[in-house]
Structure formats: C-alpha cells, structure tokens
Amino acid sequence: xTAFDPASEASESDSPPPPPEVAEPGLxxxxxxxxxxxxxxxxxxxxxxxxxxxxxxxAEELIWLDSxxxxxxEDGLALEAPQRGPRRLLRSLPDSALPAMPGxxxxxxxxxxxxDATLVPVAAFSGRRSQIPLxxxxxxxxxxxxxxxxxxxxDEAPIARLLLRGPAEAVLALARQLTADLPLLPATVxxxxxxxxxxxxxxxxxxxxxxxxxxQARTVEEAFLAAxxxxxxxxxxxxPLCRAEAGPEGVHQLRVALRRLRSVLKVLRPALRGxxxxxxxxxxxxxxxxxxxxRDWDVFLxxxxxxxxxxxxxxxxxxxxxxAAEARxxxxxxxxxxxxxxxxxxxxxxxxxxxxxxRPWRAPQPEGEKPRLLPETPLGEFAAPLLxxxxxxxxxxxxEIAAHGPEALHEMRLDAKRLRxxxxxxxxxxxxKPARRFLRRLAxxxxxxxxxxxxxxxxxxxxxxxxxxxxxxVGAVEGWAAARARPARKHALEAWANLKLAxxxxxxx
Numbered sequence: 001x002t003a004f005d006p007a008s009e010a011s012e013s014d015s016p017p018p019p020p021e022v023a024e025p026g027l028x029x030x031x032x033x034x035x036x037x038x039x040x041x042x043x044x045x046x047x048x049x050x051x052x053x054x055x056x057x058x059a060e061e062l063i064w065l066d067s068x069x070x071x072x073x074e075d076g077l078a079l080e081a082p083q084r085g086p087r088r089l090l091r092s093l094p095d096s097a098l099p100a101m102p103g104x105x106x107x108x109x110x111x112x113x114x115x116d117a118t119l120v121p122v123a124a125f126s127g128r129r130s131q132i133p134l135x136x137x138x139x140x141x142x143x144x145x146x147x148x149x150x151x152x153x154x155d156e157a158p159i160a161r162l163l164l165r166g167p168a169e170a171v172l173a174l175a176r177q178l179t180a181d182l183p184l185l186p187a188t189v190x191x192x193x194x195x196x197x198x199x200x201x202x203x204x205x206x207x208x209x210x211x212x213x214x215x216q217a218r219t220v221e222e223a224f225l226a227a228x229x230x231x232x233x234x235x236x237x238x239x240p241l242c243r244a245e246a247g248p249e250g251v252h253q254l255r256v257a258l259r260r261l262r263s264v265l266k267v268l269r270p271a272l273r274g275x276x277x278x279x280x281x282x283x284x285x286x287x288x289x290x291x292x293x294x295r296d297w298d299v300f301l302x303x304x305x306x307x308x309x310x311x312x313x314x315x316x317x318x319x320x321x322x323x324a325a326e327a328r329x330x331x332x333x334x335x336x337x338x339x340x341x342x343x344x345x346x347x348x349x350x351x352x353x354x355x356x357x358x359r360p361w362r363a364p365q366p367e368g369e370k371p372r373l374l375p376e377t378p379l380g381e382f383a384a385p386l387l388x389x390x391x392x393x394x395x396x397x398x399x400e401i402a403a404h405g406p407e408a409l410h411e412m413r414l415d416a417k418r419l420r421x422x423x424x425x426x427x428x429x430x431x432x433k434p435a436r437r438f439l440r441r442l443a444x445x446x447x448x449x450x451x452x453x454x455x456x457x458x459x460x461x462x463x464x465x466x467x468x469x470x471x472x473x474v475g476a477v478e479g480w481a482a483a484r485a486r487p488a489r490k491h492a493l494e495a496w497a498n499l500k501l502a503x504x505x506x507x508x509x
Contacts, residue, residue: 027168027357029175030105030161032187038147038160042132046177050134057130064192065119077109078192079119092192093207100208100229102236102353103186105163123152123195138173141166152199159194161187168357172350179346186349188236208233211260215428220271220382221375224264225356227425231261232352239340244333248298255291258284263421267386271375272361280355283348290339296457297329304458308480321473324465383426384506390419391504398496406456413449420446427505435505445495451488455481
C-alpha cells in the first residue's frame with residue numbers, strides 16, 4: 001500500500017495528552033463498544049456511582065508501522081508509534097503457545113525485533129483517551145476509554161474501546177454492572193490488528209478458531225482453562241455473524257463451539273463439581289436452544305428443501321412450502337439475534353471469564369462433602385478411563401445397530417458425538433496415526449448417523465407448518481426425507497464396521 005502520514009491529519013485539542021499507560025498489577029480486560037455508546041459512558045450511572053477522582057484525558061494519536069511486505073503482521077506483531085514517547089512492539093495477535101484469554105489487550109513484547117527493511121505507516125488511531133479512576137467494594141479499577149477513528153490510506157472507521165484494569169474480582173464486577181444495559185463484550189480484535197485489516201480492506205484475523213489443543217496441558221485444571229479460554233474466543237468471534245443475511249456458517253460454528261464447551265464441562269465435571277461451572281453450563285444450554293431452530297431451518301432449506309424443489313421445478317405448492325419455511329427461518333434468526341444482543345449473552349460470557357480468572361473450584365471443600373477429584377489430577381490419568389467408558393457405551397449401542405429404529409439411531413448418534421468431542425479434546429495427549437484414524441472413522445459414523453437424523457428433523461419441520469402449506473407439498477418432502485434415510489442407514493452400518501476395526505488410541509486402562 002502507499003505510505004501515508006497520519007500526523008498530518010491529527011485531531012486538535014486544547015487538552016494535553018493523557019499520561020502514558022502504566023502496567024498496573026491485576027487484570028487488564030479490553031471491551032469493544034459502539035462509538036455512540038462510548039460518548040455517553042462517562043455519564044453512565046454505574047460509572048458515576050463508583051467515581052474515585054477526576055478524569056484525565058486528551059487527544060491521542062497512535063501510528064502502527066510495518067515493513068512494506070508486512071513482516072511484523074505475519075508474526076502477529078505491530079510497531080506502535082505514539083504521538084509522544086517511545087515506540088512499542090506489540091503482540092497484535094496472541095501467542096499461540098499461551099492459553100487464550102478473551103479480552104486480553106495487545107501486550108508489549110519484551111524484545112524489540114524489527115525486520116531488515118524500511119518501516120512504513122500502515123494505519124493509525126486518531127481520537128481521545130480518557131482515564132477514569134473508580135472504586136468498587138472489590139477494589140480500585142482504572143477505566144481507560146479510547147474513542148476516535150481508525151484511518152488508513154483509502155478508508156476510515158469509527159472505533160471505541162474500554163480497558164479496565166484492577167483486581168480480577170473488581171474488573172468483573174464492574175463489567176457485569178455495565179453489561180446490564182450496555183452492549184459491552186470482550187474485544188476479539190486488537191486495535192493494531194483492526195487497523196491492519198482496515199488498511200488491507202479485509203476482515204480482521206480471528207485470534208482463535210476450531211477445537212482446543214490440549215497437547216501442552218498437564219492437569220485437569222490446565223486442560224479446562226485452555227479449552228474454556230479458546231472456546232469463549234470462538235463464541236465471541238462467531239456471535240456477530242449469526243444473521244440471516246450472512247448465511248448459515250456463523251450459526252453452525254457457534255453451535256459447534258457451544259457443544260464443544262458443554263462437552264468440556266461435562267467431561268471435566270468431576271474436578272469442578274460444586275463450582276459455578278454447572279450454572280454456566282445451564283446458560284450455554286439456553287443459548288444452544290436458541291441456536292437449534294435457526295440451524296435446523298438452515299439445514300432443511302439448503303439440503304432436502306432445495307433437493308425437492310430441484311426435482312419439481314416450478315411447482316407452486318412446493319414454492320409455498322419453501323416460502324413458509326423461509327419465514328420460520330427468519331423468525332428463528334430474529335429470536336437468536338435478540339438473545340445474542342441482549343444482556344443474557346454478555347453475562348454468560350462474563351460468567352465464563354469469571355471461571356477462567358477466579359477458579360472457584362479451588363475454594364476449600366465443605367466439611368462432610370463427598371471428596372471430589374482434584375484439579376491437579378494428571379490429565380492422561382483422567383482422560384484414558386473416560387474415553388474407555390464412552391467408547392464402551394457406543395460399542396454397546398453399535399452391537400444392535402442393524403435393528404435400531406430412528407430413535408435408537410438418534411441416541412447412538414449422540415453417543416458418537418459425545419465420544420468424538422472427548423476424543424478430539426484428548427487426542428493431542430497421544431498424537432499419531434492411530435488417533436487420526438480413529439477420529440476420522442468416528443467422524444464418518446457421526447456424519448452417516450447425522451444424515452439419517454436430518455431426514456427425521458426435516459419431516460418434523462414440515463409437519464410443524466401444519467395447514468399453512470399445501471398437504472401435497474408436505475407429503476412430498478416427507479417422502480423424500482424417508483427415501484433419503486434408507487441409504488443413510490446403509491452408510492451408518494458401513495461406518496460402524498470400519499470404526500470397530502480401528503483400535504483405541506489411548507492407553508489401556
């Protein structure tokens with residue numbers, strides 16, 4: 001890109017710039033919020049009730065530099081040049097070797113490593129930075145608000161960030177109070193990464209995606225923290241994409257992340273029993289219930305609904321059914337969007353952050369309570385027996401797979417799904433070809449059973465449309481779904497036979 005000079009367009013202010021930020025002890029969490037909301041933040045009743053002194057603020061200009069080929073960005077770094085003070089090398093993407101921490105701001109690298117090339121400006125932030133000292137019962141918090149614009153050569157965008165620093169209990173308490181009526185969520189993109197993406201005209205790179213890798217976890221607690229942090233990040237990344245006009249991928253990936261996280265909670269529950277982890281799981285289930293209808297209608301309209309329409313092109317009866325189905329899909333997405341934009345989702349994320357930061361399972365066990373598994377239990381000792389139990393349950397169901405009806409096949413699919421999530425979670429403990437083979441064949445079984453289940457779901461969906469659509473169209477779709485279920489059953493039998501030939505990849509218990 002062509003170099004530009006952000007300083008030539010710097011905003012003017014009569015106020016001196018605020019003092020440089022100092023890394024205070026305690027927690028630092030960065031939240032994203034709408035610029036319009038940020039303008040009213042200093043007058044918010046929660047902020048006003050906790051003020052512990054005068055605010056300090058002024059104009060701020062930050063410029064991010066890189067080599068012409070983006071060598072720093074490739075390594076997840078950005079060189080930040082403030083209007084005053086020394087340059088800082090920041091980690092704009094988290095270190096993949098460290099556990100994920102939602103809302104973690106860009107942190108300074110200890111060693112300055114610059115590419116052997118001329119550095120050019122990539123993007124800049126121009127605006128104001130305000131610091132508000134606050135006092136809560138849990139401890140003091142410094143709220144730093146940045147409000148302004150990200151600017152690049154050919155584009156600019158408004159942006160607002162709120163950084164809360166202080167003891168973890170105090171930061172979380174303040175965030176919970178604010179999220180009751182403010183659209184405040186942990187930031188999933190650092191300011192320098194947002195600037196880089198703006199300059200390139202592309203979406204910011206996600207910090208974390210996919211299933212957690214527990215290969216470095218030594219204990220049950222380390223595994224839980226690593227999985228929880230990453231899956232919270234994945235949830236936050238996909239939640240904004242859950243819109244009807246954006247297509248099905250956001251809902252699908254958010255649902256997968258929720259299922260993985262709920263699986264983590266269930267798998268590791270013996271070490272966390274009695275903690276708020278169980279309450280958190282209930283919140284995840286409530287959100288999953290909102291995702292279900294949107295995903296079901298997506299699958300139907302893109303799968304069997306589209307296939308039947310293609311087989312009977314121009315049929316007005318099928319067109320009426322598909323129109324009614326699309327209306328249901330839109331309604332399901334609207335209900336989901338309302339849930340994701342409301343305080344319930346924000347509090348759910350903060351609940352997960354509270355588990356991650358406060359680790360309530362470490363509290364002393366009440367006298368007389370049945371002893372529970374310690375979080376310090378070695379992960380391998382915990383994982384192998386659990387995988388054995390889940391594999392034995394699936395194997396018992398598989399013995400009668402040829403005689404199973406739709407309900408039994410559905411239950412077997414759930415058993416396969418539970419084993420797959422646990423096996424994916426723990427496979428990095430025993431890497432190699434046996435683990436890859438087992439997971440590949442287990443995924444094939446789950447997919448084949450899923451196709452059979454999709455047919456049952458499709459019949460239930462069209463039946464729910466009732467008398468609002470022509471009966472012939474309902475019958476056509478139900479017949480199509482029934483016909484599709486037969487080959488799916490055959491594929492499930494073949495997949496089960498292949499899976500039985502794959503030896504377990506975990507040690508014998």
